[in-house]
Amino acid sequence: MAPVPGGSYAAFYPVKGEAPQPVAPFWLDLQPVTNAEFLAFVREHERWRRSRVPRLFAEAAYLSSWAGDLELGPDAEPAQPVTFVSWFAASAYCKSVGKRLPTEAEWELAANPASDDPLALDEIARRTLAFYARPRGKLPRAGDTPPNAHGLHDLHGVIWEWVADWNASLALADNRQDRDPENDAFCGGAAAGASDPESYATFMRFAFRGSLEATYALHHLGFRCARSTPP
Amino acid sequence: MIEAQLGVAPQPAPPVNRAHAAKVIVKLEVREVVKELADKVQYMFWTFGGNVPGPMIRVRKGDTVELHLMNHPDNAMPHNIDLHAVTGPGGGAASTFTAPGHQTQFTFTALNEGVYIYHCATAPVGMHIANGMYGLIVVEPESGYTVVDREYYVVQSEFYTHGAFREPGLQPFDMQRAINEDPAYVVFNGRDGALIGDRALPANVGEKVRLFLGNGGPNLISSFHVIGEIFDNVFPEGGTVANHQVQTTVIPAGGSAIVEFALQVPGTFILVDHSIFRAFNKGALGMLKVSGPENKQIYSGLEVDEVYLAERSAKATEALKGSKDGGDSLEARMARGKAVYMGTCSTCHQLEGQGLASVFPPLAKSDFLMADKQRSIHTVLAGLQGPVEVNGQTYNNVMPPLANFTDHEIADVLSFVRNSFGNQGEAVNDAEVAAVRAELKQPAAAGHP
Numbered sequence: 001m002a003p004v005p006g007g008s009y010a011a012f013y014p015v016k017g018e019a020p021q022p023v024a025p026f027w028l029d030l031q032p033v034t035n036a037e038f039l040a041f042v043r044e045h046e047r048w049r050r051s052r053v054p055r056l057f058a059e060a061a062y063l064s065s066w067a068g069d070l071e072l073g074p075d076a077e078p079a080q081p082v083t084f085v086s087w088f089a090a091s092a093y094c095k096s097v098g099k100r101l102p103t104e105a106e107w108e109l110a111a112n113p114a115s116d117d118p119l120a121l122d123e124i125a126r127r128t129l130a131f132y133a134r135p136r137g138k139l140p141r142a143g144d145t146p147p148n149a150h151g152l153h154d155l156h157g158v159i160w161e162w163v164a165d166w167n168a169s170l171a172l173a174d175n176r177q178d179r180d181p182e183n184d185a186f187c188g189g190a191a192a193g194a195s196d197p198e199s200y201a202t203f204m205r206f207a208f209r210g211s212l213e214a215t216y217a218l219h220h221l222g223f224r225c226a227r228s229t230p231p
Numbered sequence: 232m233i234e235a236q237l238g239v240a241p242q243p244a245p246p247v248n249r250a251h252a253a254k255v256i257v258k259l260e261v262r263e264v265v266k267e268l269a270d271k272v273q274y275m276f277w278t279f280g281g282n283v284p285g286p287m288i289r290v291r292k293g294d295t296v297e298l299h300l301m302n303h304p305d306n307a308m309p310h311n312i313d314l315h316a317v318t319g320p321g322g323g324a325a326s327t328f329t330a331p332g333h334q335t336q337f338t339f340t341a342l343n344e345g346v347y348i349y350h351c352a353t354a355p356v357g358m359h360i361a362n363g364m365y366g367l368i369v370v371e372p373e374s375g376y377t378v379v380d381r382e383y384y385v386v387q388s389e390f391y392t393h394g395a396f397r398e399p400g401l402q403p404f405d406m407q408r409a410i411n412e413d414p415a416y417v418v419f420n421g422r423d424g425a426l427i428g429d430r431a432l433p434a435n436v437g438e439k440v441r442l443f444l445g446n447g448g449p450n451l452i453s454s455f456h457v458i459g460e461i462f463d464n465v466f467p468e469g470g471t472v473a474n475h476q477v478q479t480t481v482i483p484a485g486g487s488a489i490v491e492f493a494l495q496v497p498g499t500f501i502l503v504d505h506s507i508f509r510a511f512n513k514g515a516l517g518m519l520k521v522s523g524p525e526n527k528q529i530y531s532g533l534e535v536d537e538v539y540l541a542e543r544s545a546k547a548t549e550a551l552k553g554s555k556d557g558g559d560s561l562e563a564r565m566a567r568g569k570a571v572y573m574g575t576c577s578t579c580h581q582l583e584g585q586g587l588a589s590v591f592p593p594l595a596k597s598d599f600l601m602a603d604k605q606r607s608i609h610t611v612l613a614g615l616q617g618p619v620e621v622n623g624q625t626y627n628n629v630m631p632p633l634a635n636f637t638d639h640e641i642a643d644v645l646s647f648v649r650n651s652f653g654n655q656g657e658a659v660n661d662a663e664v665a666a667v668r669a670e671l672k673q674p675a676a677a678g679h680p
Contacts, residue, residue, distance in 0.1 A: 061304065061332055160307075200406050203355040204308065211309030211330040211353075218331050220307045 283421025285366030346469030426517030436523025448484030568647025
């Protein structure tokens with residue numbers, strides 16, 4: 001894990017009159033949780049095995065890239081980030097190792113280190129977009145991409161990641177309506193309402209989170225864990 | 232309950248052909264897929280159904296449409312759909328926000344007839360559209376459209392890549408170019424060359440053709456024209472009021488049109504966006520290849536192709552007046568030769584034989600010309616290339632062979648130049664020319680055009 005200094009997080013879709021929220025310093029995993037780590041978890045916690053988990057906590061595609069309950073198989077290398085895991089499963093994993101999921105504010109702060117260097121910000125955008133422009137190939141091994149200013153790997157352009165409060169930005173399903181001021185109640189604010197309308201990489205991340213339900217287990221969605229105190 | 236038959240561009244969905252409203256099931260699958268945008272150029276397209284444009288949906292006014300949207304599990308992005316034919320929030324977008332590996336459904340009544348764009352409306356909306364997520368839904372009037380012989384489905388749109396037009400490789404989307412409305416590609420049916428060559432749209436003389444046209448944008452308006460044809464009927468913006476006898480019609484971004492025209496003559500008729508640099512430099516060019524019998528009355532084809540002398544023709548005509556074949560006297564030859572000179576040689580050697588400085592050598596008081604009579608005959612018959620020195624200046628240009636002139640004509644013109652423009656020398660006769668021609672093994676001339 002690496003320490004991430006606290007700061008002030010300005011919501012991407014701010015509610016009218018919402019001030020940036022303070023974020024206390026925290027610790028974040030250097031890389032996403034891997035297949036090998038998740039395998040150790042389900043070995044010990046039977047209720048989270050693929051054939052045992054209730055549909056209430058994970059949809060049918062849960063761990064569908066694995067060969068079996070306790071068998072990774074050729075499509076899930078031990079060192080690759082685990083995907084096809086629901087929010088419930090991710091939360092349970094983090095709890096089992098004395099951690100928790102990061103909040104959206106924590107994740108966004110960690111992933112977008114404050115920087116005067118426009119090139120650094122451009123690089124984030126470039127990596128994110130290259131991810132969406134590439135044909136869907138194999139997942140790289142966790143930790144393979146260069147670390148950012150906080151020493152964290154794989155935050156952009158590898159997989160989407162669960163956060164604890166992914167429902168915090170309630171972008172409406174029709175993302176063009178979000179600029180309607182009547183939608184304060186929905187915390188909406190696409191395009192003109194977003195704090196940085198040209199950060200379309202961020203738009204994609206927020207749109208993706210807005211499409212999720214807690215039971216979803218998706219091909220390109222994994223997670224990493226956080227702690228409020230040093231590990 | 233009817234399962235809709237979708238049309239994959241350029242083929243339309245078939246006419247509805249139904250006298251009553253019905254419940255119609257429409258299933259659209261979103262696929263993010265790398266395909267060719269141009270030869271050797273790849274792009275990650277976000278598509279309805281794996282193609283750009285998405286399939287044509289065709290229903291009847293009053294139909295109840297149950298729309299299923301599937302987002303393939305391998306996709307990275309959530310997607311939804313806004314159909315301009317829908318009356319309701321987001322045109323359906325509010326009810327179809329779909330994560331990868333999931334599907335959604337909503338139902339609407341097609342209250343209005345017309346030709347409507349549909350597109351994805353997930354943030355960032357401009358990017359989803361720019362990557363190819365659009366198509367047409369046609370809502371036929373209750374009585375349907377008049378029957379025509381051929382229908383096609385064509386959608387214009389732009390692509391914004393980092394690289395230049397036709398720069399090879401996998402090209403990423405360029406958001407800044409999209410904001411600047413500066414596309415690298417403006418194309419029909421999702422790629423450069425989609426309707427060219429062996430992908431051209433076929434048709435026959437005598438047929439009535441209808442084009443269902445869409446403009447997915449995301450930014451530009453189209454000025455749609457078919458070169459060599461006039462639209463007998465246009466339904467601007469896909470509405471119900473017909474216009475007639477139209478050359479070029481506007482298709483708004485996020486809009487449509489229907490054009491109809493009858494084919495009277497064969498040939499290749501080019502579909503363009505008449506903002507013309509888009510057609511020639513960005514790919515907004517397609518072909519309709521029409522086969523069948525010619526009709527020379529309507530279009531004759533090339534009838535005449537000959538020399539045009541412009542202001543030189545006056546001198547030539549004047550010279551011709553004196554050039555009735557009056558025998559082989561020097562006077563007669565001079566008169567005829569002048570006509571030939573003014574009509575042909577003066578183009579380069581100019582009206583007073585002065586030539587063009589450093590380009591074409593003079594004939595006036597020319598040492599090169601007068602020094603060798605045989606050489607001058609040879610030059611007219613075989614042409615001359617490479618450096619020559621004339622009156623102390625070097626010239627290095629190409630004189631074409633003029634062997635299509637008869638021996639008689641060449642003798643005349645050489646006699647003329649050798650006794651004009653300050654020159655004085657022997658005339659040339661037909662036999663001398665014939666002798667050089669034989670040496671050169673040239674066939675007899677047909678005479679000049």
